[in-house]
Amino acid sequence: MDKKIITFPQLANYHIPIEFLLTNLVECDVLKSPPITQKTIELGSKHSPEFVCMPFKYNLGNFIESLDLGTNVLLQAGGGCRYGYYAEVQKQILKDLGYKFEFYSITETDKIAIISVYKTLKSLNPKLKFFKYLYYLIITFKMIHYMDKIDIYIRKNIGFEVIPDSFDKLLLEMLDDFKNTTGLFHLNKLYRIYLSRFKKLEINKPNKNLKIGVIGELYTLMEPFSNYDLEKMLAKMNVEVSRYTNVTYLIITKRFNNKKMLKICNKYCKYPIGADGMDNIASAISLALEGYDGLIHIKPFGCTPEIGAMHILNKVSEDYKIPIIYFTFDNQTSIEGIKTRLEAFYDMIKMRRSK
Amino acid sequence: MREETMAVGIPKALLYHNYHVLWEHFFNELGVDLAYSKSTDKEILERGKKHSIDEACLSLKIYLGHVDYLMDKVDYILVPRIVSLKKHDKLCTNFYALYDIVNNLFNTKIINYNIDIDNHINEKKAFIRMGKDLGFTRASSVHAYMKAKRIVKRNAKHRFIKQSHLLESPKLKILLAGHPYNLRDKFIGGMVANILKKLDVEIIYSDIYDERESRDKYKSISPRLYWTYNQDIINSILYYQQKVDGIIMITSFPCGPDSLANEMCLRKIDKPIINLIIDELSSEVGLETRIESFIDIIKARLKNG
Numbered sequence: 001m002d003k004k005i006i007t008f009p010q011l012a013n014y015h016i017p018i019e020f021l022l023t024n025l026v027e028c029d030v031l032k033s034p035p036i037t038q039k040t041i042e043l044g045s046k047h048s049p050e051f052v053c054m055p056f057k058y059n060l061g062n063f064i065e066s067l068d069l070g071t072n073v074l075l076q077a078g079g080g081c082r083y084g085y086y087a088e089v090q091k092q093i094l095k096d097l098g099y100k101f102e103f104y105s106i107t108e109t110d111k112i113a114i115i116s117v118y119k120t121l122k123s124l125n126p127k128l129k130f131f132k133y134l135y136y137l138i139i140t141f142k143m144i145h146y147m148d149k150i151d152i153y154i155r156k157n158i159g160f161e162v163i164p165d166s167f168d169k170l171l172l173e174m175l176d177d178f179k180n181t182t183g184l185f186h187l188n189k190l191y192r193i194y195l196s197r198f199k200k201l202e203i204n205k206p207n208k209n210l211k212i213g214v215i216g217e218l219y220t221l222m223e224p225f226s227n228y229d230l231e232k233m234l235a236k237m238n239v240e241v242s243r244y245t246n247v248t249y250l251i252i253t254k255r256f257n258n259k260k261m262l263k264i265c266n267k268y269c270k271y272p273i274g275a276d277g278m279d280n281i282a283s284a285i286s287l288a289l290e291g292y293d294g295l296i297h298i299k300p301f302g303c304t305p306e307i308g309a310m311h312i313l314n315k316v317s318e319d320y321k322i323p324i325i326y327f328t329f330d331n332q333t334s335i336e337g338i339k340t341r342l343e344a345f346y347d348m349i350k351m352r353r354s355k
Numbered sequence: 356m357r358e359e360t361m362a363v364g365i366p367k368a369l370l371y372h373n374y375h376v377l378w379e380h381f382f383n384e385l386g387v388d389l390a391y392s393k394s395t396d397k398e399i400l401e402r403g404k405k406h407s408i409d410e411a412c413l414s415l416k417i418y419l420g421h422v423d424y425l426m427d428k429v430d431y432i433l434v435p436r437i438v439s440l441k442k443h444d445k446l447c448t449n450f451y452a453l454y455d456i457v458n459n460l461f462n463t464k465i466i467n468y469n470i471d472i473d474n475h476i477n478e479k480k481a482f483i484r485m486g487k488d489l490g491f492t493r494a495s496s497v498h499a500y501m502k503a504k505r506i507v508k509r510n511a512k513h514r515f516i517k518q519s520h521l522l523e524s525p526k527l528k529i530l531l532a533g534h535p536y537n538l539r540d541k542f543i544g545g546m547v548a549n550i551l552k553k554l555d556v557e558i559i560y561s562d563i564y565d566e567r568e569s570r571d572k573y574k575s576i577s578p579r580l581y582w583t584y585n586q587d588i589i590n591s592i593l594y595y596q597q598k599v600d601g602i603i604m605i606t607s608f609p610c611g612p613d614s615l616a617n618e619m620c621l622r623k624i625d626k627p628i629i630n631l632i633i634d635e636l637s638s639e640v641g642l643e644t645r646i647e648s649f650i651d652i653i654k655a656r657l658k659n660g
Contacts, residue, residue, distance in 0.1 A: 049618040050632070051609040081448055082611050088579050089615045092622055105579075269455045271436055271469060274448030302410060302609040308452030310408045312459045328410065 004028035004102075004124070007066040008075040009059040010036055012222045013147065014247055016175050021140040025133060026125045031071050033062040036225040040065055045331050047093050053082060054300035054330050055219040058226060060090055067099045073124070076105045079218075079250075080275035081305050113251075139184055141252070146191040148246040150174065153198055155242065159235040160209070162202040170197060210349060213287035214243040215280045216298040217306050220329055221245050227298055228335045230327070230342075234296075237346050242292070244283045245276065254279065268312050275305035281312055288320035294349040295322055296342075301330035323349060362388045363466060364429030366421030368395065369414060369453070370437070372535040372562075378433065380506045381482065384499035385491055390429045392421040395542040399424055400635060406460050413543065413607035413635055414536055415449055415456075422457055431466045432457070438471040440478075444583045447612050511563070518563045522598050527653065530595045532561035532588050532620075533605035534613075543633045544605055550639060550646050551603075559599055561591040569594040577619045585616040592624060601627040601653045603646070608634035627653050 006022055008015070010033050022030045034040070036058060044061030063074055074094075078084035087105030094101065104120045106113070114137070122128050150171070158167045174194045181187045212234060220226045221243060234241050258272065261282040272278045284295055297313060299306040310326065317324040325345045327338060363382060365371060371378075382389050393399070395417050403420025425432055436454040439445050454467050468485040470478050479500055486496030522528065529551060531538055538544035538560055551558050566587075573580055573589035580586055592602060604620065606613040617630050629649050631642065 049614050052614045052618075053611070056615075082615060084581060085579070085612075085615050088577055089618055092619060096622060268459055270458070270467075271451065271454060273452035273455050277448070277452060302611065302614075304412070304611040305448040305452070307408050307411050307415075308449060308456055311411075311452075311456045315459045 004073050005031050005071045006073040006075060006124070007031045007033050007063070007071040009033060009062045010223065011219070011247075012224060013175055014144065014222075016179055017140045017143040017147070020143065020179065020181065021136055022121075024136050025121055025128055027127075028073070028124065031066060031069060033066045034069070036062065036223070041331050047097065049089070051302055053302050054226065055083070055223075056086055056090070057331060058219075058223070059086065060093065063090060063094060064097070064099075067094065067101060072100065073102045073104070075120075076103070078105055081303070139181065139187060142184065142187055143178055143181065144251075145248050146187070147175075147178070148248040150191075150194065150198060151246065152242075153195070155231060156240050157201075157203050157205065159238045159240060160203040160205040162204050166201050167198070170194070170201065208353075209238065209240050210294075210346075210353060211240045211242065211292045212294050212296060212349070213283065213292045214241060214296045214298065215245070215283050215287075216296075216327075217300060217303045218245050218250060218276060220298050220300050222247070226300070226329060227327070228329075228333070228338055230296070230298065230338070233339065233342060237343075239346070242287065244279070265316075268316060273305065273308050273312070277305040277309035280306070280309050281316060284313055284316050284322075284324070285320065288316070288322040292322065293353060294345065295324040296327065296345075297324060298327040298329065301328050323352070361431065362390045362429040364390045364392070364425035364432045366418055366425055366432065366434075367392045368418040368421045368540065369536045370435055370450070372539040374435075376507045376510050377503050380503035381499050384502055385486065385489070385495060387489070390425065392424045395421070395540050395545075400542060404635070410609070412449065412610050413633060414534070414540070414610070416635065417540065417542060418453075419457070419460065422461055422463075426461055426463050431464045432461075433466045434458075435481075436467060436469045438469075439473055440470065440583045442472055444472075444581050444586070446583055447610075514563045515565065518559060521557050521559060524557045526555060526557040527601075527650065527657075528557045528559055528599040529650075530559045530561060530592065530599045530602045531605060532592050532602055534584055534588070534610075535562040537605050537607050537633070538562060543607055546633070546637065546639050546642060547603065547605055547631060547646065550643050551650075554647065554650055556650065559595055561588055561595070564591040564594045566590070576623050577616070580616060580619075582612040582616065585612050589616065589620060592620060596624065596626055599626075600657065601649065602629075603649070604628065604630045606630060606632050608632050627656065 006026065006028055008018060015032050019030050019032060040061035041057060043064045044057035047064070048057045048060055059076070076087040076090065078087055087103065091103045106117055106120055118130065118133055121133060154167050154171065161167055177190050181190065214221060214231065222245065224231065231241055261278055262269065262272065264282040264285055265278060268281055269278050287295060297310065313324060325341065365378060379389065399420035400417060402423040403416040403418065406419045406423060407416045422432060434454050434457045437446050437450045454465065458465055466485060466489065468481040470476060470481045482500045483493055483496045487493070531544060531547065533544065548558055569590040572593045573586045576589050580589070602624070604617050606617060621628060621630060627649070631645070
């Protein structure tokens with residue numbers, strides 16, 4: 001049998017921890033799926049069902065491009081909404097296209113995710129010991145956690161950097177070092193070094209800068225290509241950006257937060273409204289209370305849970321007097337349209353501030 | 356027991372089409388008056404569009420239109436919330452959010468029950484809780500629920516027998532497959548049914564089938580499908596597959612679960628099959644040509660053996 005080459009869909013920089021986990025536990029090559037381009041999207045859309053949500057098309061495009069490069073093992077995760085059912089349909093579509101591959105999906109239907117991930121990896125590498133797996137899993141989680149923490153700091157300050165691109169360069173350097181982590185202590189050390197280096201980067205932050213919170217659907221929030229680098233655009237406008245959704249939140253915090261969230265938005269929601277809908281309403285409320293100037297809600301076209309949440313967010317925006325703008329992304333969205341609307345929104349909150 | 360009578364409004368959309376018999380008999384037994392909204396028409400849709408986000412699915416827009424229509428006519432509106440009906444399975448997230456959406460959009464009193472099997476709230480428990488909210492004792496709620504449930508069962512049997520007779524007709528038989536709230540809606544399924552009737556075709560509806568015989572058959576198409584209502588549709592398609600001449604799947608735009616589950620059907624079911632997507636701009640004229648050509652293809656195939 002040929003050597004196994006694994007790939008998984010792209011999601012921002014998170015390919016680094018996942019690659020780290022796989023290379024250490026599984027005896028096969030890991031191929032990072034080629035960066036998303038317009039061609040990826042075209043490929044994905046061409047073979048996708050008509051009005052499926054955009055992340056499906058992106059992931060499918062990723063898979064097709066990696067399969068063309070010679071991958072033969074595909075990994076896909078799953079979640080609360082349609083996302084949990086991606087794996088099966090994608091598998092069928094790729095099979096109908098004539099590709100030969102093994103497909104593994106890790107979905108939430110298995111109650112304990114740690115065990116189901118272990119089983120998946122075990123089927124890839126029968127010699128895998130549980131404790132070894134656990135050790136590397138902890139390092140991986142820790143790495144994701146550190147990356148998210150640094151990301152939060154970057155988002156708050158990148159809009160005010162003095163030397164252009166200084167944040168991005170340092171981030172790349174950090175990710176390169178994270179790739180070659182040898183253990184937990186090494187990782188801790190790296191994190192401390194880079195955090196202090198980030199804090200030493202020169203910024204020119206005025207006392208009362210504009211603050212914008214970004215909420216919405218997880219994939220469009222986290223994958224910069226899918227939202228046309230919205231956060232970068234905001235940074236160029238000298239805005240402090242905050243967003244709650246990241247992988248740490250989705251895998252760990254969310255599990256313990258349900259009751260707290262429900263309490264925050266009990267005026268609006270009696271029940272959780274599916275996927276991340278309630279979380280977004282709760283974050284909208286807490287961002288409003290923290291004195292943010294505006295909210296940006298982004299989602300791919302047809303995202304059912306977020307559409308449910310939007311009905312309620314309108315009311316939150318009215319009650320807390322915080323402006324909110326909605327962006328919907330699909331493969332035909334033009335970047336110019338988004339830029340114009342974003343600039344208008346920026347001018348509006350700036351005027352509100354000066355009043 | 357309560358003295359005054361109150362009117363509970365039931366919007367004739369979404370879950371109404373799955374549960375109207377149960378609701379009718381449950382509330383009748385308890386002595387609660389029911390008021391229904393009228394069948395879906397252009398006016399209802401316009402009302403719904405006023406309240407909903409542009410991108411919301413057509414079925415939800417229609418539902419909100421019905422709620423708007425009922426709002427000033429009744430004391431309460433029944434808005435259930437259903438997360439799951441079977442263990443590990445789910446419903447579309449619109450049903451999770453239905454109560455909160457209506458509650459935030461409309462200024463009206465709502466009667467609500469919540470079914471969530473994974474959190475150990477089954478249908479019976481949910482109905483008892485709802486009865487309690489309305490001021491009825493546990494015993495009377497249980498009695499009403501059991502009685503209503505018996506009638507539902509009998510009713511389903513009758514409907515099934517009636518539909519089984521249709522299968523023996525010599526006419527061309529087409530299975531209309533889709534969610535009951537799309538099939539039975541005057542605007543969505545009604546439109547397709549009208550066209551088919553004009554073409555002299557026998558219509559078989561997918562929401563009536565032998566559930567006992569066809570349980571878990573969906574696994575042959577898609578083993579990990581977790582939307583209960585889509586499982587039902589696929590079960591039904593597999594049940595009728597050999598008994599009908601063609602299958603028309605009806606979807607409201609842009610339905611999340613259907614977009615993926617129907618794709619699996621299109622790819623795996625070996626029978627003439629099309630997927631009709633209905634949106635608010637759909638008209639009978641536009642659909643007619645598509646359905647006609649589909650029927651023509653089936654007829655040609657039958658002729659050629």
